[in-house]
Amino acid sequence: MAGKIIIDTERCKGCGLCVVVCPKSSIVISKKSNKNGYFPAQPVPADRRPVESGVEGAADTDCTGCCLCAIICPEAIIEVYRDQPNKIDIVAKPGKKGKPRLVEEKT
Amino acid sequence: METVFTRTPTFKDCPTHYCPGCGHGIAHRLIAETIDELDIRDRTIGIAPVGCAVLAYDYLDVDMIEVAHGRAPAVATGMKRTNPDKIIFSYQGDGDLAAIGTAEIIHAAHRGEQITVIFINNAVFGMTGGQMAPTTVLGQITATTPQGREAAGEGFPLQVSELLALLPGAIYVERCALSGAAGIRKTKKAIKHAFELQVGGAQGFSLVELLSPCPVYWRMTPAESMEWIEKEMTKVFPLGRLKG
Numbered sequence A: 001m002a003g004k005i006i007i008d009t010e011r012c013k014g015c016g017l018c019v020v021v022c023p024k025s026s027i028v029i030s031k032k033s034n035k036n037g038y039f040p041a042q043p044v045p046a047d048r049r050p051v052e053s054g055v056e057g058a059a060d061t062d063c064t065g066c067c068l069c070a071i072i073c074p075e076a077i078i079e080v081y082r083d084q085p086n087k088i089d090i091v092a093k094p095g096k097k098g099k100p101r102l103v104e105e106k107t
Numbered sequence B: 001m002e003t004v005f006t007r008t009p010t011f012k013d014c015p016t017h018y019c020p021g022c023g024h025g026i027a028h029r030l031i032a033e034t035i036d037e038l039d040i041r042d043r044t045i046g047i048a049p050v051g052c053a054v055l056a057y058d059y060l061d062v063d064m065i066e067v068a069h070g071r072a073p074a075v076a077t078g079m080k081r082t083n084p085d086k087i088i089f090s091y092q093g094d095g096d097l098a099a100i101g102t103a104e105i106i107h108a109a110h111r112g113e114q115i116t117v118i119f120i121n122n123a124v125f126g127m128t129g130g131q132m133a134p135t136t137v138l139g140q141i142t143a144t145t146p147q148g149r150e151a152a153g154e155g156f157p158l159q160v161s162e163l164l165a166l167l168p169g170a171i172y173v174e175r176c177a178l179s180g181a182a183g184i185r186k187t188k189k190a191i192k193h194a195f196e197l198q199v200g201g202a203q204g205f206s207l208v209e210l211l212s213p214c215p216v217y218w219r220m221t222p223a224e225s226m227e228w229i230e231k232e233m234t235k236v237f238p239l240g241r242l243k244g
Ligand code: SF4
Pocket: A003, A004, A005, A021, A022, A023, A024, A025, A026, A027, A062, A063, A064, A065, A066, A067, A068, A069, A070, A080
């Protein structure tokens, strides 16, 4: 996992802008409402793909930490984390588009 | 893992009253980030508008005051002239700036007041129920133009930024859009530039217009609103630097 997001779901208004903007389709709108009655956005749980997301192969583990979701969120409730590039070994295993994938974290 | 994005301290950590998908939240965040990045939080004074963003002073953690509808540029003039070391900005919607406050904004720009104006253009009066604003585009359905705005009866959309850019007192006027992440990044640059001008003591008036979604009174989903800005609104309000 190169990136990770945390959404403050109790403050989310379910506008869905983060869902639309995520290039990895790794955010979905939850089926359960929060205490304000909005259906909040959440990272796609890896074990529940693609049932919830409707996008094959999408999961929060695909998040790259690009920050697009956080930039568009009108509530500013998304925090984004990314692995430090210099702490990652690039293993020449082809990924989805034939590019090497970042697979292991250096200790 | 390293934190690459988190809420900036000047944008108070509390819920906003804005509708889902409203652009005000994004605009507030960009202003707050700019204030933090320029480290001017303790000498910035903002002016909240009358309109949906009337409670902006509850969200931006800087000194703020609230003034009568449309009068922000006049009050800002007094504030800046008496406190030249303070950074003064006004946050105004299109109902505020382009309707009732037209005289104030034009004369403040004309006098070259050293203030920064953030102008939120969402083409309707949001707070009062989505009535037509001077900036409503032709054909747009609002509470007071149920058949769509027609030039014959209601006139053409008012391009305030173009008007202001003609005035010698205005040194920087740019129009940006809060549609999509790329547009938001550009908007941030423009807001920062406008603040930097004032911090650097530039002699003149600066304004950044933000095309901003109002999904509720556009009768669209938030995602459709973003698309509408890109496809329709920018035809009437072309993006780019108009001056400076
Ligand atoms: S950081 Fe980028 S990839 Fe990760 S969820 Fe947000 S938009 Fe998607």
